[in-house]
Amino acid sequence: MTESTGRDAPPGKARRGRPPTTALNQKRILDTALALVEREGPDALTLRRLGAELGANHTAVLRHFSGKDEILLGLADRLVEEALDGFAPADDWRRTLETLARRMRAACLAHPQVALLSTTRVSRRAAEFRGADVVVGALRAAGFDERDAARYYRSLVDTALALSSYEAATAALDGRSREGDRMAWRREYLAVPPALHPHLAAVAPYLAEADDDDRFETTLGLLLDAIAARADAA
Known part of the structure; x- marks a missing residue:
């Protein structure tokens, strides 16, 4: 029986207590990236830091993603995937769009730091394509042709994401700043x-009542009312 040497060790054997790089996959990397960003903020997401969190050399991450930007796109799609989890279109086009917009908002607020990084990106991945198909399908069900359905899809999605991103930015503030902004409506x-x-003094007593939920629902309602009016005209 010959003595075992380092050359006889199986591929991917862990060294220095780290898991083997073969244990890495896109899901695990995205899970770790999401947790890192939520815990320490967007600036913490670097390839070296991500590698350290995974217990691997950062070059191992590059076997699964071409770079940091592709990881960001993966995180953007992760938010859409979360919003779509358990979702089914309604029989009514407007209810479909309302429900999906609310779900996307909830996903952004559940992960505000990630939303700050990713809501402006076009992930061009499976969940985003699925969500886009649902929205466009609802708009076509409302009676729009392909050109108008495309235009209103872009406007509706960008507005919903902008509102959600704004709320996420507020949620990501430190507690003192967030409370100061909130109380400004009741004081200053x-x-x-x-x-x-x-005119401002006349409405000032009611400004604090327009909280995040009210603003989101009001804006969504205004936009969908406008889309419905154009659908009727078409």
Whole structure:
């Protein structure tokens, strides 16, 4: 029986207590990237830091993703995937769009730091394609032709994501800053002098009532009302 040498070790054998690089896959890398960003913020996401979190050399990550940007696209698609989990289109086109917009908002608020990084990106991946197909299908069911369905799809999705990203940015603030902004509607805005700002002073008591939920639902309703009106005209 010959003595075993390092050359006889099986491929991918762990060294220095690290898991073998063969244990890496895209799902595990994205899971780790998402957890890292949510814990420490967008600036923490670097290939070297991600490799350290995975217990692998950062070059091992590059066997699964071409670079950091592709990881960001994967995180963007992860949010859409979460929004679509368990979703089924309704019989009514408007209810379909309302439900999907609310689900996307919920996914962004569940992962505000990731939303800050990814809501402006076009992931061009499976979940995004599925979500796009649902939205376009609802718009076509409303009666729009292909050109208008494409236009309204872009406007609707960008508006919903912009609102969700804005809320995510607020959620990502430190507690003191967030509370200061929230209370401004109950303090500084209520104190504006009516002689200088008569219209603002008139509505100031109601500004604090327009919270995040109200603003999202109001904006979504206005946009869908406009789409419905154009659908009727078409």
